[in-house]
Amino acid sequence: MERATLDLWVGLFVMAGIGAVLVLALKVGNLSTFSVGDSYAIYAHFDNVGGLKPRAPIKSAGVVVGRVADIQFDNERFTARVGMTMDNRYRFPRDTTASILTSGLLGEQYIGLDGGGDSVMLKEGETLKLTQSAVVLEKMISQFLYNKAAEGGPSK
Template sequence: MARIRLSEILVGVFMALGFVALFFLAMRVSNLSTAATGEGYNLTAKFDNIGSLRVRAPVTMAGVRLGRVEAIDFDQETYQALVTLRIEDRYDQIPTDTFANIFTAGLLGEQYIGLDPGGSPEVLGNGDRIEFTQSALVLEQMIGQFLLSKAEEGGE
């Protein structure tokens, strides 16, 4: 009888550890595990197409996370997406001619913003805008362009 009780306890502990592991996995995938602390400064960037970029998506440079996407809005005058980036205070030497790209990471297709530094001696400050941007690559558009180019080759 004691043996059955011990195996039931071990199964319960194993199940509890499994649920805890699933919880941490869910937090990691949803980007909720590293909530913004509110410290840092804001930069803005305009994109023609942001794909499936979401608030709290990472902002990286050279593979290092510098901050997160703070907000996504729509500019009704230019018909572009206006993305607000929250950059941590310790990364305060980002050149004014930095280029912002939207990339896709991993099998789940999570999108993030990658910054490529320019060579300007002047740096971006709170409220400044990143002028040079590259929109997200949309798979459907790429397939459509490929099919169109193949159709044009077949017609000649």
């Protein structure tokens, strides 16, 4: 085969391949997640993290503002210590509340942040004071049944 034709085909092939990688990265995946350079870390202690996983989103008012970096067990306080990587563009007051929420009925769990009224903003490495644990469905159901039984008990 002639050299120029061969080069043309191989060139097209390589370009199509790189194009496919770009499509996978940009259209299928989401490359727009912020890089490590422009982020800061904060921590929070939860009594129960439920099904929260590393890399789960951290949302405030529904907007993704960070990701869960790691989840560890704190052996002194007997709570879960969650490290969060926050986007540098977003700053939160020190009395921000972190709660573990579920997207939809069966969806993945994420951390929701509700900003407080403090004028001092959270800095790198600080720990959130106010947290709300994940809702454990079994506990809620047993509580509900217990209440029902307590209500209906005397009348029988």
